[in-house]
Amino acid sequence: MPNEWQRAPHYLRQAITRAEIDASRSRFVKFVGLDAYEAAGGYVRRDLFADEQNAGFVTDAELLQRLVADKLESAAASIREQGWGWMEARVERDYAEINSFGRLAPTMRPYTRKEERELKKLVAHRDDLAEKYDANEGGDEEAYKEAERLEQALNAASSAVEAFAKCAETWDTEQIRQAGVFVFIDAQGELAIERGLVKREDKPELESHGATVTGLANGERAAISEPTPKEKPLHSEKLCKRLTAHRTAAVQVELAQRPGMALAVLLHRLIPDVFDTRYGHAVAADCVGVRVECQHDALLREADDMEMSPAWSQISTQRGQWLSVLPQHINDLLPWLLDQDPGTTLLDLLAFCTASTLDGITARDGAHPINAISNAVELDMTRYWTPTRAAYFDHVPKARIVDIVANAVSPKAAADLSSMKKADAAAAAELRLANAHWLPEVLTHRDVPVMNHYDADNEENAADTQGDTDGKIDGELNGESDGANSSDADVHYHDDPASTDAAEDTPVGTPTTDDSVPVTPPVWPFPTVASVADTEVMQRSA
Template sequence: MEASEQKAVVAASSVPDALETSFGNEAQIEYVPYGRLCRSPLNVRKKAPTGIEALAGTIAGKGLIQNPVVHEMKGRAKVPKLGVCAGQRRLAALDLLFSQGRIPKDYQVPVLIVSDGEAVAASLIENREREPMHIADECLAFRLLTEEGKSVAHISALFGTSEVAVRRSLKLASLSPTLLDALRNNQMDFEHAAALALADDHETQERVWADAREPWQRTPRELRAAITTTEIDASRSHLAKFVGIEVYEAAGGRVRRDLFSDAANAGFIADPDLLHRLATERLVAASQEIAREGWSWVETRTRRDYNEMVVFARLHSVSREPTPDEQAELDALIVKRDAASDALNAYYDADGGPDEDEQERLEDAANTTSDAVDLYGERFETFDADDMKRAGAFVVIDSDGQLSVERGLIRREDAKKLAGGANAVAGVAVGVVTPKKAKPLHGEKLCRRLTAHRTAAIQVELARQPNAALAVLMSRMIPVVFEDVYAREFAEYAIRIEAHTSRDRLLIDADDMADCVAWKEIEGERGKWARMLPERTAELLPWLLAQEPDLTSNLFAFCVAATLDGTSDADRAHPINELADLLNVDLSYYWKPTRASYFGHVSKARIVDVVAAAVSPEAAADLQGMKKSDAAAAAELRMVDSGWLPEVLTNRETSERRSYSYINADDDADAADEDDETAATEEEPQSA
């Protein structure tokens, strides 16, 4: 029997036959004083009611629209109390109004009086059969109230909800009737409706929904993009952040508001040309201030182009000594920066599960405090006045919408003229200043995760080739057996293979290992061999000797592969790369850039850089204004099938082989002969 049929049978059997035809028909609505009402022990809803304040406000404003159901309570009073068996929230709201002095004890309440036998059934029927109002109908009801002249503030107070929620409901009510029917019939969800509500006219709303035939086209993000094809998302635009929405609107610009977004500057710029003009005007004003410092030239850019910047040589600046007050302020900023950096590193190194909000908070704190130190330090940077006449500056808008100034830039052609081919002119170094040692692109934990996946992929390939597995194991054993031949050369580049499985190590280093293609194949092979092997260790050798060579060679290949260990805590040369090249392993088949495998473990700036390089700068620009978690998810959609690999997995460098063994006299003679031949060959063109 279906669940719905079972419920129907239970409902039918739990209500007396008389109720099926007469319940509620014989009783009449009566008005009784509020003071006679009390809670009934026959009310089947025992959970404490919620939302009482809002309901009390509605009753105070509109009266009690729906009557409670009551029954007489047994007692000695001449006028018996009436127990509310259906309408617990309404009674709680009346109690609240009475406690606040807003209604008296004789406040008249409409009730339906039923017998004790009918009380439980009434409570059960009301609580079981009630269906919440659909959001589409609620939105239309709010619109009807506004058409009656009710303000948003009035509706908000009446229903105990925020004014933002009321405005969002009214916005949904502006959808075309066709789309409201689709929402009501569950052919679209709330997120779809919220995205389509960005369009002001019904024709556009219906066209965008009809044109979105594929599932990916019907994501809220794609629907918004289809509506705002020529507009700029203000929450993600660095120009909008730089200019300011208020300034743009004051200049006559129109913003298509997105009421359903909680992001700062939620909306879409309808006049990109005006926004760009306002940004340029502010840039020009800033560049005039910078020019007064004495630079030979000053140029402006609305977006930083790192490729353009690297072609310039740079002046060496001189840092003046800060005053005691400045040094104290700088020290305080450095302490905050170091504390934020330590907290972020501790989060990365922790073994707990990912907390995207906490990670984003720590990354923002680390970036903000680091920027504060750099910005404060710029005030101590000075240049020689004569040198400034040979150099210039760029005034640009960075990705966060902040004004950034790059001072002390020298064009290459000017640098060569001034230096006469040397590296310095008038004591000013023209070459680019040697940068500080860069922080590793990938931390130790992420390197172990990625190289664990690399190891699993090579294990799969190696298990398929018994001859290669034999060669790998022999290449590991021969230098040990013939130590006098290979001396100490062996240890530095040997592939690590020991008689222990690396299975647990890989699972620890990469918590997403169980979902990868390589691991599933390895585990499938492991299960196959486990079912074939004898259960007792004493039976293993006789069993192996009795098997066909093909079976033992394949089992041998799997065992060698399973002991392979190529994990590393840094992106460096590794012996396993030689094996990857010899087996021609395509790591892009086994590893995909996803939120779980990569983007959730790096900073948002790194995500943007990767998408810009692998997809396009335009695709990366969309990620700038997102939260870290949203940017990681969006990057996965753009890149999961791109074939992109992080540097750790594209690095096929192997350890350099150095020999530490002694060279005998014959080797010295051979080497000398080779040097003489080389010298003679080099001298031949000159003698000719």
């Protein structure tokens, strides 16, 4: 049976329009570009209440799919010309698939003097943005918008610093003939490239010729870390922590009422560590702090309205009941426990203690282990959280308030909010959503992170089960989430003009004699401070 919030009109409208694609969220739309889609004859259904220029809904999924495939193939074609032995194109990064390959190590040449200066400028620019972002204390709507702009700029500058290091990579032309490249679209809708991937059967020959290949030995997998999220979030980190604190409290209450399920949750956390010969290669994300770390103080810290929550009221009541029967001294605790009924008292106490360790507080909306428990207990957050001015609307821009009321109630109900002051609009929204059962996305999402398990006794079978993601575009083009909830600042890359001073382009530490070999320029352009600054100017004027 669906929860009450799933029957609300705005959720029904979401289901009806699921075949359409939100242009502001889809990484495929960002990759192709809304202008290119419209130029190809595609229609965009515009949202009358949206302020963003690129807001709207793409209605022709088949056209978008063709444009994505064409642009991805065009990018792949330019990579093929670099001499790699093979190349694969995917619509998204599949970590399990990429981890099934070894990695050919590139040679890192020293930076030239010009590159050193540019890198220092990039780092200084990033650090300056970080200081400004940390100094922004929020408050009114303008401060919130400035914080969003600074966050986008900081993410772009950080990415530029990371990308700049690639300019010093050099590849052996003979070795790359037996290695390959993956080209894919990342979560932000940008082209991403993984170079130097080595198939298992090619590793021995490469190493026999002096190549360094990591991974694929004794069950070792090539290490590829998850990228640092840099997308523009729908909610600020502070608000996300506030909301997920309420979600955590609600799940704690529900789990404490289900001793059998709490036992399963606890065992799920303990078994991989106890039976490490079987699960020792599991990359497991979990939310049970068996260290043990009670999360009650964290809930109060992240949500200053937690004490008014129905969930917190139940937690406090249950805690008081247990304190009234537990022994006063630690030395008396074990004898007391041994004297209790294991099928009632101990199991109920285990449920409360296990629930109290749940940590679902997060600064970003995305897949989280606590959602697995939320699904198991059939969590209905409308029982524990209500959208009030203090709880939510004071913490988001007025444009967001207008959008929420228009979708959750009706466009007519939101028509006058734009002309109100922010405080008045927030108060009005609280009244108009009183019976709407509306919840912010972070409280309705139920995605659970994938746990990659590599059994040491079944290494070959694990490699054989890695699937590609060619078909995954069909899912998103029919309205399924792609995991990216926002847009972010694009970093404009361009070729650096060739220097007339040979010493400027000579790697630092390289002898500047007539016999010195000139440095081969990078095979693709890299960011500069000027390009990052240009992007920030464009954001301000947008």
